[in-house]
Amino acid sequence: MRYTTLFILLVTLQGCNTSLHHVSNYPYVEPREQQDAALYVHVDNLSQQLTDDVDLTETDSVAISTVVDLDNLQSSDGFGRQVAEAMFAALSREGVNMVEPRLTGRLQMDPGFGEFSLSRDADLLSTEMEITYVVVGSFQRTTSGRHVNLRLVELSSQAVVSAAYQFIPNMAGATSPRVTSVNGSLQRHEQSVL
Secondary structure (H helix, E strand, C coil), X not given: CHHHHHHHHHHHHHHHHCCCHHHHHCCCCCCHHHHHHHHHHHHHHHHHHHHCCCCXXXXXXXXXXXXXXXXXXXXXXHHHHHXXXXXXXXXXXXXXXXXXXXXXEEEXXXXXXXXXXXXXXXXXXXXXXXXXXXXXXXXXXXXXXXXXXXXXXXXXXXCEEEEEEEEEEXXXXXXXXXXXXXXXXXXXXXXXCC
């Protein structure tokens, strides 16, 4: 009786071991961390294109505007905002003197929420900023990713000093579809806006 119970238990456990076998037939999906890191590789490439042939001095300062939807220049999404934020870091690493136009010039304490110094409320922002250049850009959606075009523009003359282009595939960061397991099957979903 003891051996029969042990045998039934082993057979049952063996059956559990093979119940997820069909999942191995799915193509490999990169871990989310690698997908997110891929976005920054593309942004680094964009920043190098913008600065390769430009001689910025220590007195030159650069601000970055939100990367906008080419079909609606008054609109962006999480992707466009994240590309702009990442570009700020990429240019800073290259030694470019950056200006933060959203800085309020004070630290606002909001109990229960935190301490804030950035805003998009024009009434809270400084009226004068020392900005020599501004990075402007747009993206165009396709089924496989986004075309990103950036320009470094001299603010006083509106002259385009340099331009950069990069195609960012859907599998890179903010544009990539989410992959979830639903009832033991992998399903892709469009990435929600950040």
